[in-house]
Amino acid sequence: MSKYEFSRLQNLISKYHNFQVLREINEKDTKKSRQNIYSKLLIKNTYTAQLIILKILFFWISNGNIEKLVNAVVSLPASWSIKPGSFIPQLVIIFRIKGKTRSGNYSLHIPHYNGEKKPSLSSYQKGSFMTTLILKDGSSLVVNASSKREGERVVNQFSRYILSKYLSKDVRHSQNNKVKNDEMIPVRADYYPNGQEEAEPLWRYYF
Secondary structure (H helix, E strand, C coil), X not given: CCHHHHHHHHXXXXXXXXXXXXXXXXXXXXXXXXXXXXXXXXXCCCCCHHHHHHHHHHHHHHCCHHHHHCCCCCCCCCCCXXXXXXXXXXXEEEEEECCCCCCCEEEEEEECECCXXXXXXXXXXXXXXXXXXXXXXXXEEEEXXXXXXXXXXXXXXXXXXXXXXXXXXXXXXXXXXXXXXXXXXXXXXXXECXXXXXXXXXXXXXX
């Protein structure tokens, strides 16, 4: 590539990249500290190709754009140390902090999911109170909620979608003070009929 061609390409790339960076800086929910970081990722025409690549890569990774190219958030089936192993049917629900458009993603897993393709799941308050429903085969439904009552509410709601033969009344409570309180909104649900045996979900439902 000639110096002239590189200069034209560099100018095109910097214009597009800087437009994206400035748009993130001006977002209402972008914190001041993040704005300062983004401002350092703007590209000047005097930069080398290596520096340009590094700035673009850091920006795309830090604000989640790469995730959008791979269909937003990647969900992973959970694994339980139980007799059936990790290959039981389950629904992975992706939640996102209310008010966030790209970050704050969080997943919950419903083991022995009954296959319903349009689950009706509400938002919930995530927090430090852990509620765990132990199913008959040893797998579990775990919810970190803002209170014991909220945890039980969510567990009861999710339990409607668990195959009845696995349901039990073994509900346990504990507390983890490291979990931050946030209102979580359901974004997407991925169904894995064979758990971790599947590389991709059989179907996907958007809330």
